[in-house]
Every structure is written in structure tokens, then in C-alpha cells.
Amino acid sequence: MQPDKKPTTSDIKTFEKKYGLQLPEDYIDYLLTHNGGSPEACLFTKNKELGYLILNEFYGLLTIDDQDDLAYNLGIFDGRIPKRCIAIGGDPGGNQYCLDVSNTASIGHIYFWDHEEEIHIEDETEISPNMYFLSNSFTNFKNSLIIDE
Numbered sequence: 001m002q003p004d005k006k007p008t009t010s011d012i013k014t015f016e017k018k019y020g021l022q023l024p025e026d027y028i029d030y031l032l033t034h035n036g037g038s039p040e041a042c043l044f045t046k047n048k049e050l051g052y053l054i055l056n057e058f059y060g061l062l063t064i065d066d067q068d069d070l071a072y073n074l075g076i077f078d079g080r081i082p083k084r085c086i087a088i089g090g091d092p093g094g095n096q097y098c099l100d101v102s103n104t105a106s107i108g109h110i111y112f113w114d115h116e117e118e119i120h121i122e123d124e125t126e127i128s129p130n131m132y133f134l135s136n137s138f139t140n141f142k143n144s145l146i147i148d149e
Contacts, residue, residue, distance in 0.1 A: 042055045
């Protein structure tokens with residue numbers, strides 16, 4: 001997937017207001033510059049518990065293909081991923097990379113949501129047991145991806 005166009009700051013503010021969330025600055029910068037897409041460096045190896053993880057794509061704003069769009073995925077995962085997080089990308093098997101958008105100390109943290117371990121969420125303000133911490137910021141996560149040789 002390649003992004004259809006890059007969003008403006010106004011587009012991002014509209015998205016935040018519509019969904020009642022605040023995106024971290026480093027992620028906003030990424031959307032303004034790249035607006036999603038399939039990165040060449042797509043392999044995450046920093047979580048020993050999960051082993052190698054593949055990032056198929058980052059979602060964007062205002063995309064033509066709904067499945068690549070942040071807003072579309074907010075709807076798909078509503079009630080499945082805690083409200084404090086949004087799906088910002090996926091792997092080839094349907095698992096999601098999630099960004100914490102809560103107004104807590106963990107804002108900006110990146111988690112891996114494993115759909116094979118999906119459970120009914122009791123408390124949508126907490127990280128669910130099928131979510132695994134990957135990084136303390138979007139930038140650190142993105143910079144830790146390596147090229148799959």
C-alpha cells in the first residue's frame with residue numbers, strides 16, 4: 001500500500017476531534033510526512049517473548065482503500081482493542097500494532113495485539129492480556145524495525 005495523499009495538520013486535528021483522542025507528536029509527524037505505507041524495514045525483533053514480528057503496513061488517513069485507513073480500523077476493532085489504543089498497522093495474519101493514545105504516562109507506547117488470544121474486554125481503559133508491549137514511542141518502534149533479508 002502506498003498512501004493516497006498526505007494529510008494536513010487540519011485533517012489530523014479533525015480526526016482527533018471526531019474520535020476524541022490526541023495523537024502523540026512523533027506519530028503526527030509521521031502521518032504528515034508518510035501517511036502510512038509499507039515500510040522496507042518491516043521486521044521487529046526486540047520482544048523475546050513473541051520472537052520475530054512482521055509489520056505489513058502502517059495505516060494512514062484519507063486512504064482510498066478502507067482497510068488501510070485509521071478511521072476504518074477504529075470501527076473494525078471497536079470493542080476488541082481497548083479504547084486507550086488505536087490500531088496503526090497490521091501484520092500479514094491480522095494481528096495489529098497499536099498506539100496508546102490515552103492521557104496517561106503511557107501515551108505513545110506501542111503494543112502488539114494478538115488476535116489469536118483475543119478475549120472479551122472487561123475494562124476498555126486497561127491494556128488487555130493479548131497485548132504485548134513493544135516500545136515506549138512510535139519513533140523508537142519505527143527506528144527499531146529492520147529489513148527482512
